Amino acid sequence: METKKCISPDNRKNFIITILAVLLIFIIPYHLDAQQFKVSPVYEPDNPTQLSHPDMDRWSYIPSGLLGSVGSTDIRYERDIVPMFSSKTSWNGTAWRGEKINIQLVLWSNTALQHVRVDPSSLFNENNKIIDKENIHTNFVRYVLADNAFYACGRNTQKKPPILVADIIDNIPTIDMPEKSTRPVWLTISVPPDADPGTYEGEILVKANNGVKLSFKINLKVLPLLVPAPADWSFTLDLWQNPWSVARFHDVKPWSDEHILLLKPLLKMLADAGQKYITTTIIYHPWNAQTFDPYDTMVEWIKNKDGSWSFDYSIFDKYVDLCMECGINKYISCYSMICFRNNNFRYYDEAAGDYKFVHAEPGTEEYEQHWRPFLTDFSKHLADKGWLGKTFIAMDERPYELMKEILGFIKSVNPEFKINLASEDWQEKLHLQVHSYSASLGRYTRPEIIKQRREKGLVSTFYPCCVEPKPNTYPHSNPAESAWMGWLAAADGFSGFLRWAYNSWVENPLYDTRYIQWNAGECFVVYPGARSSIRFKRLREGFQDYEKIGIVKQKLKTMKGKEAENLLLELERNLDSYSYHNAQNVSCAKSVNESKDLLNRISNYISGHN
Numbered sequence: 180m181e182t183k184k185c186i187s188p189d190n191r192k193n194f195i196i197t198i199l200a201v202l203l204i205f206i207i208p209y210h211l212d213a214q215q216f217k218v219s220p221v222y223e224p225d226n227p228t229q230l231s232h233p234d235m236d237r238w239s240y241i242p243s244g245l246l247g248s249v250g251s252t253d254i255r256y257e258r259d260i261v262p263m264f265s266s267k268t269s270w271n272g273t274a275w276r277g278e279k280i281n282i283q284l285v286l287w288s289n290t291a292l293q294h295v296r297v298d299p300s301s302l303f304n305e306n307n308k309i310i311d312k313e314n315i316h317t318n319f320v321r322y323v324l325a326d327n328a329f330y331a332c333g334r335n336t337q338k339k340p341p342i343l344v345a346d347i348i349d350n351i352p353t354i355d356m357p358e359k360s361t362r363p364v365w366l367t368i369s370v371p372p373d374a375d376p377g378t379y380e381g382e383i384l385v386k387a388n389n390g391v392k393l394s395f396k397i398n399l400k401v402l403p404l405l406v407p408a409p410a411d412w413s414f415t416l417d418l419w420q421n422p423w424s425v426a427r428f429h430d431v432k433p434w435s436d437e438h439i440l441l442l443k444p445l446l447k448m449l450a451d452a453g454q455k456y457i458t459t460t461i462i463y464h465p466w467n468a469q470t471f472d473p474y475d476t477m478v479e480w481i482k483n484k485d486g487s488w489s490f491d492y493s494i495f496d497k498y499v500d501l502c503m504e505c506g507i508n509k510y511i512s513c514y515s516m517i518c519f520r521n522n523n524f525r526y527y528d529e530a531a532g533d534y535k536f537v538h539a540e541p542g543t544e545e546y547e548q549h550w551r552p553f554l555t556d557f558s559k560h561l562a563d564k565g566w567l568g569k570t571f572i573a574m575d576e577r578p579y580e581l582m583k584e585i586l587g588f589i590k591s592v593n594p595e596f597k598i599n600l601a602s603e604d605w606q607e608k609l610h611l612q613v614h615s616y617s618a619s620l621g622r623y624t625r626p627e628i629i630k631q632r633r634e635k636g637l638v639s640t641f642y643p644c645c646v647e648p649k650p651n652t653y654p655h656s657n658p659a660e661s662a663w664m665g666w667l668a669a670a671d672g673f674s675g676f677l678r679w680a681y682n683s684w685v686e687n688p689l690y691d692t693r694y695i696q697w698n699a700g701e702c703f704v705v706y707p708g709a710r711s712s713i714r715f716k717r718l719r720e721g722f723q724d725y726e727k728i729g730i731v732k733q734k735l736k737t738m739k740g741k742e743a744e745n746l747l748l749e750l751e752r753n754l755d756s757y758s759y760h761n762a763q764n765v766s767c768a769k770s771v772n773e774s775k776d777l778l779n780r781i782s783n784y785i786s787g788h789n
Contacts, residue, residue, distance in 0.1 A: 223322045224690055226259050226343045237261040238359045241289045245356075247385055247393045250285035253659045253768040255345040255713065256363050258322050262287055269396040273779045277372035277406035278723060281716055283320075284364040284383070284395060292356040292387040295319075297364055300384070302399060304377035310399075314371060317383070319354045320363035320713065321347035324691040325654040325699040332645035332697060341693060346654040346700075348711040356387075365716065368399065376403040376786070402786045406726055409453040410506055413729060414668070414722045415638050415675030417456040417512070417617070418449060418704070421683040422498060424472040428684055428707050433475070434494055443505060444709035449681060450506030452719040456599075457502040457511045458680075459495055461557070463525035465514040466575070470683045470702055471694060474514070480526035480553065482535075488552040492560055499566065510615070511566060512573040512599050516550060516589070517541060517581055524549060542584035554592040571599035571615055575679075579606045586612055601642060601677060614638060617677040620667075621647050621759050629672045641668070642677040645697045650762050652678065652714045654692050654700040659768035661714045663757075665721025666774055669728040670757035676722070681705060721771075724778065728754075731781050738788065746781050753777055 241261055248266040256262045262285050274280045286295065299315040324341040348365045356362050366383065378400045385393040422442060423433060431437040463476045477498055479491035499511060518524070523536045539546035561567040572589055574582065582600065586609070589596050597614040600606075605618045610628060615638040623629075629639045643651045643664070650660035664676050683702035685694045689710075692699040704715045728750070735747040753774055762770070 222690075223258075224324050224343065227324070227340050228342055230259055234260050235359075238289045240264070241287070243290050245286060245288045245292055245295070245385070245387055245391045245393060247284055247286040247395070249395060250283045250363065252281050252283045252713075252717065253657065253772070254283070255655075255658065256285050256320075256361050258343060258345070258361050259359065260361065262361050268394065269398065271398045271400075273400045273402065273782070274368070274370045275402050275404040275406045275727065275782065276370055276374050276376075277408065278370050278727075279719070280368045280370065280399070281720055282366040282368070282397075284366065284385070285361060286356070286364060286385060286393070287361040288356050289359050291358045292391060294353045295356055295362065295385065295387045296353045297366075298384045298386060299366070299397075300381045302368075302379035302381035302397060304375065304379045304401070306375065306377060308375040308377060308379075310368070310370065310374055310379055310381075310401075312381075314369045315381075315383075316367045316369070318348045318365045318367075318711075319351060320345045320365055321349045321689075323347060323654060323689065324693060326693060327655070329648040330645075330698050331648075341691070341699070342655065344654050346692070346712050346714065347689065347706050348713065348716065350708065350710060365713070367716065368397075370399075370401055372405060372408070374401050376401050402782055403789070404727075404730065404782055404786060406723060406730075409451050412453040412722070412726050413674075414453050414665070414725045415455050415509075415640060416453045416722060417510075417615075417640060417675065417677040418452075418454060418681035419456075419458045419512075419677075419679045419683070420446070420449070420502075420681050421458075421470065421472060421474060421702075423475055424470075424682055424684045424703075425707070427472050428688075434497060439497075439501060442501060445682060445705065446502055446505035446507060448705065448709055448711065452715070453675075453722050454507045455509040455675070457499055457507055459498060459511055459513050460515075461495070461513045461553075462515065462518070464518070466519045467521055469519070469696065470680075471685050472683060476525070478553075478557075480524075482526050482528050482530075484530045488556070490553060490556050490560075492557075496564070499564075509569060510599075511570045512615075513570060514573045515575060516572055516585055517574050517577045519575060522546075541581050541588075547588055550588070551592060554589065554596075558593040558595070567595055571597045573599035573601075575601050576603050579608060582606065582609055601679075603646070611635070611637075615640070617642050619644060619646055620650070623671075626671050633672060633674065638674045640673055640675045640677045642679070644679070645701055647759070650759075650767050651698075652700070652704055652718060653698050654712070654714065656714065657766070657768060658713050658717045659766070659771045660762075661717035662721035662724070662771050663762065663767040664718060665723070665725040666728075666754070666771060667757045667759075668721075669725045670754035676718075678704065724775070727778060727782070731778065731785060734785050734789075735781070738785070742784070743788075746784060750777060750781060 249270045297317040299312045301312040302310040322343050322345055325344045327342040328339055381397045383395040425441050426433040426438050429441055460474050460476050461478045464473050477495040481489045522540055523538050525534055525536050528535045539549045561570050599615040600613045601617040603619045604622050617640040620641050620643045623641050632639045650663050652661050680702045735743045
């Protein structure tokens, strides 16, 4: 008699999940992986602002059909207002090899249009060398709700009506345009590192149903100078990741195969901006659950029945391995040995079969008894993985009194541990004990202290937060304020930039960026589905400029002649104009554009004399 082998319900479920995962990896294009798990489409909100009669009347002066122009990357164009009455149909720019160049087009129409799409051509130079059109990325810009005022820190109780702002750089291939609407298009040209120098020309076609077509000419001068790959940038970027936000938004189990698939494109996009830090958590709720998606722990603390301790690092290891696979591999930040506004530490009590909390203040015997077994075991685990030399015990905005208690204790357990501190105020008594130090944009220390730290191989960064109305990286901030950050870092000798956070999303960030605390967009600069944003694109642009500034300064110093000397002096004077104080009185767009013009002039000079 033949026996039939049956598949159990559990095995059948696992089999189906495996098949789906294979389909997602091998059949669906990789850049769309992060969007497959969102079932319902998310539409743009209505404009909450009452439009004035003059704004509405402008549409009556516009001819029928699709219109468009080359716009400015410094402007967030409003969706329901005619952006301009004349069009510019060509764009001219200069780039290094390996550089990414941002361009913004703006489209508008007083009649409804369907299936608007953007089709770039390849670019050719005078020697018929090519920059393939696959290096030209075109994305429609989407609108979200944001704040119409600055709320500073703490709970937002003012309840002012929001505004509609352009920020999301979407991945959709086509879009419909309602009547009397404006739609920006973001273009990024990735110049190949092996591109031949020369002037490249091409065309961007914008098409819609019924034969509607617009054409924009691209004229790009590529210099022989080379921007290194982001992994090799000297710029030290630290944007804090929140993996749990991704799992919640896409409704998948944390650390499942689906979760990992969703995390990968987000992490690769972050690595491409020069990210150097992996954000990990070693305790439950290190920030006291301030964000919509609280940070859970990546390490399970287990108090065994005999009173000894054991620790499960499986999630920690999985996330670190994933980040390294995606190109983020220089540092590991572990949050935290001091909780934000409380010091209640959770652990699993094996005897009770449940979670418990212990309260322990830094500097007390209870604190050291609780933490010493972990630090000892963690040190061994990191050493076994080859990660100890790049791991930081990280603290966030903790006062000097707490920090001085904890530093000695950490070093007494294992002096190989490095310390990472983000602090509202610069604590000069501590700064030589902290390997990676970040201070608030408006309160950082004297440049000579930063120089001293750099000479000792220490990392010094700064961060904007809810304290500073501008410059900042909010959805309603001027986009140039994001690019300005890289120039300030170069001006004051910083190693890089920090921001909390990369993707700690609100409930539905694709619709409304506001939250009950802080300003809209405070906790994220990118969107679900590995969607970038205007502010993230401009941030990366500023970090790229930082690399270019360092390269041209070194080249000018080695060149002979008065002109090279004068150009170096002019660049130094330009950088001297960057400060938080000056940014309150001079627009960041003006500062950055003038600086970029100077950098292009210097780049042309160096290219012509090498």
